[in-house]
Structures are given as structure tokens and as C-alpha cells.
Amino acid sequence: MSSPRGRGRPRGGTDSRARILAAATEEFGEHGYDRATIRAIAARAGVDPALVHHYFGAKADLFAESIGVPLRPDLDVPRILEGPREEVGERIVRYVLGRLEQPDVRRRTVTVLRAALGAGPMAQPLIGFLSRELIAKVAGATGAEDGPLRANLVASQVVGMVIARYVVRLEPLASASVDEVAALIGPTLQRYLYG
Known part of the structure; x- marks a missing residue:
């Protein structure tokens, strides 16, 4: 016993x-x-x-x-979504870029992103994690019937921004300030979310 x-x-x-x-x-x-x-x-x-x-x-x-996920948007984005609704798009861009301006976070994020894009063994689990733990939360926050599509559009814009700025280093996006990028991309995310 x-x-x-x-x-x-x-x-x-x-x-x-x-x-x-x-x-x-x-x-x-x-x-x-x-x-x-x-x-x-x-x-x-x-x-x-x-x-x-x-x-x-x-x-x-x-x-x-x-x-080794360096960002935890599944924990941080719900708090971002709780703030003033008219500023959510810009706050998402500021959150992502603010974190990625830290060299260690940027390096690890680019590594994870390249692994996911290369269809390595962790690509599908990463997509599942983001879909369940992040995109579903964003979709729910929109309050829209097409919330999942809206959340996917936000994700596509953010991933595209990260790839262009930190992987491909497309100029002048790569050297633009966080404020400039947030002011230009934020309204697009805002429209995707609530427009």
C-alpha cells in the first residue's frame, strides 16, 4: 500500500x-x-x-x-484589446515592434518565424498555438460575425510587417521609427478589427 x-x-x-x-x-x-x-x-x-x-x-x-517563443502575444494581446477601442490597431503595432526592437527578442523571433515558414517540424504546432491561443481571442474581441477572418487579416498584416522589417529588411520600413510604422499600419489593423 x-x-x-x-x-x-x-x-x-x-x-x-x-x-x-x-x-x-x-x-x-x-x-x-x-x-x-x-x-x-x-x-x-x-x-x-x-x-x-x-x-x-x-x-x-x-x-x-x-x-523558445520570445513573445507571448497570447498573454499580452488580450490586455491590449481591453484598452480604448479606437487605439487597438496602433497599440498592437507598438507592442510587436517595441518588443522586436530588443535584439535578443528580435533574433529569437526571426529564428522561430523562419522555422515556421520553412515548414519544419514545429510549423504546424506553432500555427495551432497561434490559432487557438491568440487569433481566437482577437476574433472574439471584434464582436463581429466574421471575427475569425478579421483576426486572420490582422495576423497576416503583422507577420508581413515583421518579415519585411526584420527578415527581408526592406527599406525604408526597416529603418522607419516605431512611431512612423504604428501611425501607418495601426489604422489598417483598426479597420480589420472593427471596420
């Missing part, structure tokens, strides 16, 4: 966190974001699901860490 477990931190070896990350990368790569489960990741890592939650919290947090 096993003794009852006490409250507090779940038990796990010193390498449990690394095993969980490796298992998560494999599980997300094989099954995509939507079909991968905390239980399956825990089983693959040989740990209790509670230990996965202890180290990483929610599935979105585990996914973001497993692929």
Missing part, C-alpha cells in the same frame, strides 16, 4: 524539467498543438502530470518554452 502524498511540490528528479521539455517538443512535433496533451507529455517524460503543471503551468506556457 502506498503512503498518501503530502501537499506541496510534486516529486521529480533533477532532470525532470529537461525531460519534460524534450518530451513536449516531441509530442508537439508529432501531434501538433491541439492534439498534444499534458498527460501524454508527462507519460513520455516519465513524470506525473502535476509535475508538468508545477514547472510550466498551462499547455501554452509549456509550448512557448519548448520552442
Whole structure:
């Protein structure tokens, strides 16, 4: 008969966190974001699901860490959407560019973006993550029947802006100030969201 477990931190070896990350990368790569489960990741890592939650919290947090996502728009954009409605488009552009002006964040974002565009093993899980954790939230915030399409248009504009500015380095966009870009692209996002 096993003794009852006490409250507090779940038990796990010193390498449990690394095993969980490796298992998560494999599980997300094989099954995509939507079909991968905390239980399956825990089983693959040989740990209790509670230990996965202890180290990483929610599935979105585990996914973001497993692929090194430098931005967490799934956490930040809902707060942006809560602000004054007439400024949402510009605030989204300022958020993205403000974060990407940080060299480490920019470098990691470009790496993740190139992997996704190259149809590598994490492309589909990344798309699933963004669709479920970000685009669906933006779509709901529009209050429109065609909210998913509007959210996809916002995503296409933002991804295009990031690729043109930071990957292709298209001038003069690459050297334009955040204020200039936000003033020009913000109204387009605003129209997509609420127009």
C-alpha cells in the first residue's frame, strides 16, 4: 500500500524539467498543438502530470518554452484589446515592434518565424498555438460575425510587417521609427478589427 502524498511540490528528479521539455517538443512535433496533451507529455517524460503543471503551468506556457517563443502575444494581446477601442490597431503595432526592437527578442523571433515558414517540424504546432491561443481571442474581441477572418487579416498584416522589417529588411520600413510604422499600419489593423 502506498503512503498518501503530502501537499506541496510534486516529486521529480533533477532532470525532470529537461525531460519534460524534450518530451513536449516531441509530442508537439508529432501531434501538433491541439492534439498534444499534458498527460501524454508527462507519460513520455516519465513524470506525473502535476509535475508538468508545477514547472510550466498551462499547455501554452509549456509550448512557448519548448520552442523558445520570445513573445507571448497570447498573454499580452488580450490586455491590449481591453484598452480604448479606437487605439487597438496602433497599440498592437507598438507592442510587436517595441518588443522586436530588443535584439535578443528580435533574433529569437526571426529564428522561430523562419522555422515556421520553412515548414519544419514545429510549423504546424506553432500555427495551432497561434490559432487557438491568440487569433481566437482577437476574433472574439471584434464582436463581429466574421471575427475569425478579421483576426486572420490582422495576423497576416503583422507577420508581413515583421518579415519585411526584420527578415527581408526592406527599406525604408526597416529603418522607419516605431512611431512612423504604428501611425501607418495601426489604422489598417483598426479597420480589420472593427471596420
